[in-house]
Amino acid sequence: MKIADIPVNEQARVDDLHKLNILDTPPEERFDRLTRLARRLFSVPTAVVSLVDAKRQWFKARVGMDVCEMGRDVSFCSHAILRDEVMVVSNALEDSRFHDNPLVVGDPYIRFYAGCPIRSPQGYKLGTLCILDTIPREFDEDDKVMLADLARMVEQEMAAVHLATMDELTKLSNRRGFESLSEHALSMCKRLGKPASLLYFDLDLFKQINDRFGHAEGDRALVNFARILMGNFRESDVIGRLGGDEFAVFLTNTPAQETQAVLGHLETAVNEYNRDSKRGYDLLYSVGAIEYDPASHDTIGDLMSSADALMYQQKKRRREAP
Numbered sequence: 001m002k003i004a005d006i007p008v009n010e011q012a013r014v015d016d017l018h019k020l021n022i023l024d025t026p027p028e029e030r031f032d033r034l035t036r037l038a039r040r041l042f043s044v045p046t047a048v049v050s051l052v053d054a055k056r057q058w059f060k061a062r063v064g065m066d067v068c069e070m071g072r073d074v075s076f077c078s079h080a081i082l083r084d085e086v087m088v089v090s091n092a093l094e095d096s097r098f099h100d101n102p103l104v105v106g107d108p109y110i111r112f113y114a115g116c117p118i119r120s121p122q123g124y125k126l127g128t129l130c131i132l133d134t135i136p137r138e139f140d141e142d143d144k145v146m147l148a149d150l151a152r153m154v155e156q157e158m159a160a161v162h163l164a165t166m167d168e169l170t171k172l173s174n175r176r177g178f179e180s181l182s183e184h185a186l187s188m189c190k191r192l193g194k195p196a197s198l199l200y201f202d203l204d205l206f207k208q209i210n211d212r213f214g215h216a217e218g219d220r221a222l223v224n225f226a227r228i229l230m231g232n233f234r235e236s237d238v239i240g241r242l243g244g245d246e247f248a249v250f251l252t253n254t255p256a257q258e259t260q261a262v263l264g265h266l267e268t269a270v271n272e273y274n275r276d277s278k279r280g281y282d283l284l285y286s287v288g289a290i291e292y293d294p295a296s297h298d299t300i301g302d303l304m305s306s307a308d309a310l311m312y313q314q315k316k317r318r319r320e321a322p
């Protein structure tokens with residue numbers, strides 16, 4: 001078996017994939033529809049939208065495939081993303097790269113594979129739309145064009161999902177994206193019995209920045225605060241701009257005392273920024289932190305309300321402080 005080479009732009013490619021916030025999200029009809037269509041058009045048992053992550057391939061949509069991810073080493077798609085056009089394996093048993101691949105000699109007994117790379121809006125090849133069969137098949141030029149057309153549709157759907165869930169200014173998730181990603185992360189924590197926390201931020205006296213320095217400077221302040229958040233939390237944490245000067249972070253697998261330590265680091269980072277940026281104003285914020293408690297929180301909305309109330313208490317105390 002030949003393990004696929006790593007693409008030359010691997011780090012940027014994986015970063016771009018992670019930024020799309022699509023990995024480990026629930027199935028969506030808009031993608032399932034396209035795999036069903038591919039299966040019907042080509043009369044194959046299996047069609048998959050596969051995304052090649054650093055160590056695994058994860059399936060955003062799948063028909064005829066039971067598992068939702070596989071190791072990258074055995075993945076056909078890792079080979080397909082090295083090319084610009086459709087990759088066809090007519091009979092895996094006769095292909096030196098795949099003849100002894102565990103997915104060929106064992107379940108799901110792949111013989112035929114055709115995969116078309118899927119590109120991100122930034123142009124990185126993130127994965128493929130691919131079809132599989134347990135019998136060898138031929139795939140002509142017309143078939144390749146048709147599969148490529150379907151792959152373009154997957155790309156359009158990915159771009160649409162991204163736009164609808166992203167905040168244009170800061171490039172963080174917007175409220176909708178944040179709620180959907182953190183709801184999903186919360187359900188994983190529930191299932192695995194792991195701790196989680198939600199932090200709710202609201203900038204203090206932000207309106208004054210707009211009023212004194214102009215809206216463009218206000219925008220810059222929001223972008224810089226978003227950057228500091230991104231630099232301080234782990235990649236696995238969900239960060240969002242809920243709107244205006246409100247931000248939230250959902251920390252998974254993080255006990256309460258660790259959350260306090262992370263908030264301490266954040267305070268230091270903001271203080272350093274204020275000291276060094278010399279923009280004529282300071283970034284100030286109030287924050288409410290709430291630990292997930294299965295007895296009182298059912299949904300991410302419950303956690304957000306509790307954290308928002310705590311944030312407001314802090315803001316009020318600060319306003320009233322002499």
Ligand SMILES: Nc1nc2c(ncn2[C@@H]2O[C@H](COP(=O)(O)OP(=O)(O)OP(=O)(O)O)[C@@H](O)[C@H]2O)c(=O)[nH]1
Nearest residue numbers: 202203204205206207208210215216218219244245
């Ligand atoms: N520059 C800029 N301003 C925004 C944006 N969205 C909302 N705002 C402004 O942000 C301000 C938010 O209002 P508040 O939260 O009440 O302002 P604040 O001064 O931080 O008030 P406190 O939270 O009580 O300290 C409003 O003046 C909005 O016009 C944006 O995208 N860019």
